[in-house]
Amino acid sequence: MPVTVLLVDDEPLVRAGLRAVLEAQADIEVVGEAADGAAVIPLVRRLRPDVVAMDVRMPLLDGIEATRALLRSVDAPPKILVVTTFENDEYVYGALRAGADGFLLKRARPAEIVHAVRLVAEGESLLFPASVRRLAAEYADGDGNRAARDLLARARLTEREERCCG
Template identity: 45%
Template sequence: MIRVVVADDQVIVRTGLSILLGAAKDITVVGEAANGEEAVRLTRSLRPHVVCMDIRMPVMDGITATGAITADDSVHTGVLILTTFDIDDDIFSALEAGAAGFLLKGADEGTLLDAVRSVARGDGTLDQRLTRRILREFGNRRQATPPAPHASRMSQESRTAPDGGPTDPLPAPLTARELDVLHLLAEGRSTAEMAAHLFVEQTTVKYHLAGLLQKTASRDRLQAVLWGFRNGLVELPDR
């Protein structure tokens, strides 16, 4: 069962989400929080797989709470941000705080359930209406303060050169296969799709993905993609 904590200061919204999520056979709501401080406390005591977190709450906002949860090495909880506000700054702040996913509250039931399952698996998720704009804005911000020159199809030598490596230090250079996986993640490919594209078994993809996540200190696939954009190793597709 996927254990979930729902954090929202509006009782009706919080209760509605709890009922909706609890009706799924593979999800159970283990706690509800009316503010970010309660969400952090419940996460540390209940160890849920996912916290569905509102952004704007009293006492402690959802972004601060997300940062507190993801910075705590004693818990392994993914944070799915749910908000009615389509605001870029909030999206970036939440992702930078370590959120594993972002959905607008207007998303349908199936999308919400799929998002919770995806975050629980460690895959991460973004509302499809926001993804392209978010990644494009990441690219714009990167160009405003460019790191060392990169291109998404560079040779392995230039990727790992001291004067051309990622701006975020790595414990070891990414392998060619780990870079392939990073590029495919940025295209939104699933594990099965990556395996088919690379002509390898899914277990092999998972092995390289684990290496990618470990080296980039990413909690999930979404954070790895954002790391790639921030460091100029992947680019937003034209379409």
């Protein structure tokens, strides 16, 4: 069975690009799209996706609040992969605290986006490398929050990330 994905982003071009990248894979199917976090819960209940690829900044309900609401109100919720343009630590921490399973920048290569969807669908966690370094530094300093520690403990790091950050 393919990994099913719901795309949530207020930019139609971004949704179309993500759809094209993901649907080029035989094992991934985009089952729906939404332009705002406010539409996520009803769509998840109806479509039952494995993964929600969620933007952070949207007009009515942002991705962090939508993630929090989704995980609080849906039985057996999907995995949440936050995909954003903004390399902002507050967004990373907010997404982690809300319960997101991964955080990826939109500038990631298509293969990285596909890999990220597959990884979170399998129950793994994912952060882009710069976030891993900052979270690792915060954790090493003893100031890391529980969400950061939990995510770092679950994250599957590459050998290179292990050498620099692990």
